[in-house]
Amino acid sequence: LSPGWILFTCVPAAAILGLSGTVYTEADFLWVYLVFVALATFMMIHEHHHRLHWQRKGLAAYGNVDLRLLGQAYVAAACSLGAIAVGRVVAEPMHSVASALFPFYNMVDSSRNAEQRASTNRIGVSETAELTIGRGPMTISEQVLMRVRAEHGAYWRGATYDRYTGAGWRSSLPGAIDVGPRPARGEPSVFVDPSERRSLEIQVPRTRHNRTPGAFHILRQSVLLEPVGRFTDLYAAGEARSFRLADDTVAGLSVTAAADLAGRVRLSHPIRGIPYEAISEVADWTPEELRQRTASMESRLMAGYLRLDLPSADLSKLQGVVDRITATARNDYDRVVALQDYVSSSCRYNLMAPALDSAGGDMVLQFLFRTREGYCDLFASALAVLCRTAGIPARVASGFTSGEFDPARAEYVVRERDKHLWCEVWFSDTGWVVFDPTTNAEDVTPVPGANQGEPGFGALRRLLQRGPIPPAIVGTALGLVLWAVRTEWRHRRSKRDRRDRVDTLGPIETEVLRVYAMVSRSLSRRGMSRRPSETPWEYADRLVNALADDATARHAVLALTQKAVAARYAGVAMGPGDVRQMHRWRRMVLGSLRSSRSQAFLRQPPPRSVH
Template identity: 25%
Template structure:
């Protein structure tokens, strides 16, 4: 069998379009990878493209780049394979792939490989930014494929405007079918296939709290949740968003006690104030659902633990919405079982002897007055302690070091030390984690809570009142707040207030756009699907009925696509197609050309009836006849453009 003909070499224009498409396809992946990897891949891709433009990269160099990039992926992300690791490896391969793009076959291979990148990015993030970058890559790929087809056929490249119009026509043909699939295809509760977990966890609340473990979370100003209130709104300083409750302390870290979730929810006597609100949680790949202190009931799809911490039925791998009602308690578990009291007083032996001694001294001074000990500890914090993020990791006696040496830290240190101090004094206490505060976005009128608002506070148990919230971090005097996250964001100098105003307005607007995207696209679930069909008299359709409706309408859409494409096939000649479009424009004015009427005779008839546009039509008709029947191909492209632009 004879060898196939070698693929033609790429001309500079086709190579530029191909490389631009590969770069655009790489951007969605770079936006979701760790910053170090993203920067390294971007620089590598730019260097490889520049070197490949001059000639073929030697094999040893490509192998070295491949090994270096794979090594960087596993060094930064670990050896555990997951969705993010796979996306990083795909980005590494795409950054090196342009080194092989020298022929038309290579270019088509690169374009096909590039289109995997934006779709892989959707496994990690379905946000608006990834969608816009992915669409830009797909549209650029269509333009590039059209340019490669022209190069392969030896035809002169179409102007960008005409190529864009052809591409827009193709997209418009397929758009009805895509919208039908989005609106009518039955929404599934679980995916059709298994998706691997992430190798790197997303920032979010955890079941544990250990020294330094919250710094990454508290340094992230991305939204953790958005809330809309239906009725009264609590003050910002009273917005304590309850998350996991930590009971067990091993001398260094705090953790949850899982078996408590099997106990019935304790008795709560709510106050007269009630908050009705809806929250939108950003994905965390965990199950924690936060709620204002204290939630009155678990919303559908979640369960309430014994300590009133909410958890979802499935990991929150996508934005989720929850309708909740909360109320500050008048009494919360006024009767404490002995086993729970022992758990709330338990401390590991051999840790923090100075804290134990101080607590015992306070107990002797206060007698049976627990409230006096609580207030004494808060007063001590307000008088002598400072707030800062710049603290070293503690040693064995972490609480002793904090209370008697450094006396500086952030919420993690204050909550842990205060709880240990209360337990040592014989007062049941536990650590509650979550978020505190929030700010109102002026564009949407909703409240935003950021990841950096992560907070830890304490609940102490008092006779007759039950669990009472105490926030030792809030007791720090304002003049002793030395180093906050907001201050660190503007530590580089300049006018911090102006920076907050300028960046805040832009950030509020982009967050409002993101919330709308979550609501209209990512939040389009089965309930929203049923609500959309209800005005048409279609109520509570079963999945089989939805599928039947989708198949019927999709068949109509496909028939329309086939008709439009067949119509284009009947008029493959661009000159003839432009001429017939011109004839249809005159036909709408009652001056249509008869089937038997020659072009020049028709133009002469129109010129007699309409002297203003007739001469231009007559000139175009002569050029059309010369090109179509006399074989005059000079100025073909200009003639087609003139025919398309002409209007009676």
């Protein structure tokens, strides 16, 4: 395929992509399309310049067409801006044409818009039965999901996980305990009025897994779920004891609830836009008090919260780290703090961290000893596994951080970005205590538009996930750029080679060519200029035909041409006698022009203009 054919394919490709883009309006696709159009425009201008370069000596009437690469880029940018301006005008009619030509796009577009509206207006908020960690980049929004009024902030817990699988967590506790609901009781509040028939109450069973053996205080929380979220779990601080909902039906369906032994409450149907109240027992403790207590519990429960089904080699590796980090700690609390500081200082928080290798072994070991980069799921899991290695009962909890406090409304605004995982450690005479290793970790999550880390790789990864068309467009664009660099390099090398060949001529050969150039200029002033497409011999044949009445001039023209071609292209060595002959033939041609000027050139055809 010639370069012209390759560039020709850009025209229908741009037309098809542009027609598709009127209905396929995803931002990444549009940006890739604009880059493709700009590069294709530049390549067409570059090829046009490359063609004109070989004729530039005969196009003096059109100015200097030997634009350099930067000038070509300027022209391409101007053409691209013009194309964008025209595109804004014709976008609407093109959309109508595309919808008529490709009816399946309407269905794709409608379903995509429906999905986008659903993702915008409905965000599923639920805790899974099994938690997978190290899943790769995560995108979270600033969407407000709920508002909480309470005396103080807390980690709003939704579920806990006690069984580590090497790839994540799951709960081994029974989760089908019927907890109602039943009609609400007690005093009316801002959100719930027990006198209303549709209000209901859920009592959370008190078990050995969610008890508060030491001092605690009661925290009442008024939670307003935003309509944008679809909640299947109820969230509360500490150990929730009861929930009161303002409505017992969702879309005409009665709501039922089930709880597990750790206190997680799961609803039978997702709810949204419904307020509820939670009453929790929150343990009271200070670091000094915890230093006096041990991280131990009943032996039957202790085994479950210490369980690690890992190969002996992995356990030995973890044990070595634990022994080294906790060597100077004198109590269980200081050991947990030392392990938390180790995870925070040795690993970096990054929401865009790549997924861990599912075939690369245990996820926590990959995180601690290989990648050292991830987000809350890996941080919490690493701390829980290290605590269990140290003989300290620990688990992972999932929910939300307290959110941002709004003093004007005296409430905590909880957003989707506040979704979180943390570690909880059991202390005797206290209960479960929260430890969050992400608090002091370095956050290296790339900021959009900022030059951090490896900018562009995240966009490249998202581009590769869009299917084969965007990577094909990017590959074509890169190919066009490489082709432009190649042709520019060859063009400059050929100019250098030609210049080098001229520089290698001796002074006598150069003088021979100078005499031939003098004759050519004299003929050009008299209307007999050399055409851009003519070789020296074709030019000589035309001169001979024009000088049909003067045999001496015809002989001189042929001799001049033969000598100049031999010196320039054949590499024939010239002597002083050749220079004298060239001057003699020059005088013969110029003398013939002066003596028979009007007759010699009457029969020549008019010069053709080159466009």
